[in-house]
Amino acid sequence: MKKVYQDIHSSLMNEKKIQVYNERFFTGLDNVELQWELIVNGKKAQSGLISHLNVLPQQSGVLSIPYQTDARGEKFLNLTYRLKKAEPLLPMGHIIATEQLSLGGVFQPKTTIVAQGKIKTERKDGNLIISAKQLQMEFDLKSGWLTRYHYKGRDLMDEHALFKTNYWRAPNDNDFGANTPEKLKSWKQVTDSIELLEIRSELIDSLVYVYAAYKMPQVYGQLAMEYCINQRGEMRISQSFTADTTKKVAVLPRFGMQWIMPAGFEAINYYGRGPQENYIDRNFASHVGIYKQTVDKQYFPYVMPQETGNKTDVRWMEVRNKQGQGLFFTADSTFSISALHYFDKDLDDGPKRQQRHAADLVKRKQTQVNIDLRQMGVGGINSWGAWPLHEYTLPYRDYSFSFVIKPVE
Numbered sequence: 525m526k527k528v529y530q531d532i533h534s535s536l537m538n539e540k541k542i543q544v545y546n547e548r549f550f551t552g553l554d555n556v557e558l559q560w561e562l563i564v565n566g567k568k569a570q571s572g573l574i575s576h577l578n579v580l581p582q583q584s585g586v587l588s589i590p591y592q593t594d595a596r597g598e599k600f601l602n603l604t605y606r607l608k609k610a611e612p613l614l615p616m617g618h619i620i621a622t623e624q625l626s627l628g629g630v631f632q633p634k635t636t637i638v639a640q641g642k643i644k645t646e647r648k649d650g651n652l653i654i655s656a657k658q659l660q661m662e663f664d665l666k667s668g669w670l671t672r673y674h675y676k677g678r679d680l681m682d683e684h685a686l687f688k689t690n691y692w693r694a695p696n697d698n699d700f701g702a703n704t705p706e707k708l709k710s711w712k713q714v715t716d717s718i719e720l721l722e723i724r725s726e727l728i729d730s731l732v733y734v735y736a737a738y739k740m741p742q743v744y745g746q747l748a749m750e751y752c753i754n755q756r757g758e759m760r761i762s763q764s765f766t767a768d769t770t771k772k773v774a775v776l777p778r779f780g781m782q783w784i785m786p787a788g789f790e791a792i793n794y795y796g797r798g799p800q801e802n803y804i805d806r807n808f809a810s811h812v813g814i815y816k817q818t819v820d821k822q823y824f825p826y827v828m829p830q831e832t833g834n835k836t837d838v839r840w841m842e843v844r845n846k847q848g849q850g851l852f853f854t855a856d857s858t859f860s861i862s863a864l865h866y867f868d869k870d871l872d873d874g875p876k877r878q879q880r881h882a883a884d885l886v887k888r889k890q891t892q893v894n895i896d897l898r899q900m901g902v903g904g905i906n907s908w909g910a911w912p913l914h915e916y917t918l919p920y921r922d923y924s925f926s927f928v929i930k931p932v933e
Contacts, residue, residue: 637759721738744768758930778898829872830873
């Protein structure tokens with residue numbers, strides 16, 4: 525809200541020049557200074573201070589920003605406007621406006637899986653086992669989902685979890701107002717009971733490929749999964765959903781997958797929008813950058829338990845333990861991700877709101893990671909029936925999403 529209400533507006537004119545518009549009716553910007561930062565691939569490369577902003581009320585001014593860069597990568601210009609002297613109710617240095625302007629460039633994720641040694645597969649005790657010198661992975665042949673990920677003597681996946689697709693989110697306050705828990709329930713049903721048709725694997729040039737096909741009768745769809753795995757446990761996952769568009773099916777709450785890590789993984793580091801939680805219709809004030817946080821800080825204690833902790837426009841994210849071990853997530857395009865010490869079912873009241881509160885929740889030792897192509901927006905123009913605006917929904921159609929998981933140490 526502070527971002528939307530701010531009365532200093534910045535736009536990029538051309539290289540190294542910005543236009544500053546003072547929306548105030550009576551006050552100039554004499555008591556305002558501008559702190560600027562050049563950000564390259566999420567990291568601060570340069571910074572500076574402009575102390576004199578002579579912009580009259582309802583007028584625009586042009587400022588030159590003296591940054592220098594020939595660096596390759598994705599570049600942003602971050603602008604922060606602060607008070608030079610205290611004003612009534614506002615201390616010196618108080619931030620009154622911010623802006624992030626794109627200077628172009630592209631972040632290049634590393635999503636290619638390269639063979640790095642010998643790897644083998646076998647079928648045993650109802651599992652497809654993939655093993656290498658310091659790696660053991662297991663796919664359950666009945667469900668098709670990954671059930672074990674063991675690398676360098678440590679399990680990086682909870683022993684009771686499945687790495688599986690996920691199309692549901694814990695309803696939020698606005699969802700209950702719009703009755704989406706009832707109207708979208710088919711996506712919760714199919715998340716819980718997707719039906720495996722086939723699973724097979726092959727070894728090609730020291731890379732293991734696993735293919736699984738599913739039917740999704742609740743939503744008249746088909747799902748194809750493909751995994752490409754090397755000896756280091758680096759894995760590229762491709763998820764493709766085919767919709768039967770002759771049927772009328774509700775929008776998707778989300779399109780992605782879910783991984784649950786065991787106890788001990790508390791530190792996260794990511795390159796995306798932050799630092800606070802943000803969603804596709806609520807990320808206007810969240811700047812793109814690299815943020816270091818804890819999993820505990822991802823949860824916001826809303827009065828009623830609900831969806832929380834999401835981050836949008838993510839380029840990469842890693843979740844680590846105190847020893848520095850963990851997992852790294854990235855994708856060909858920007859994506860959404862969250863990491864919580866609560867499972868979706870802990871935050872989900874079901875089709876009707878229950879009289880539960882944040883204090884009723886018990887934090888889990890595990891860390892639930894949701895990796896999504898997209899999650900629908902969190903609300904419309906009111907909280908008593910309006911849905912998210914159309915551009916922030918996921919209409920029923922075909923979707924595909926590829927991303928990479930790598931162990932880190």
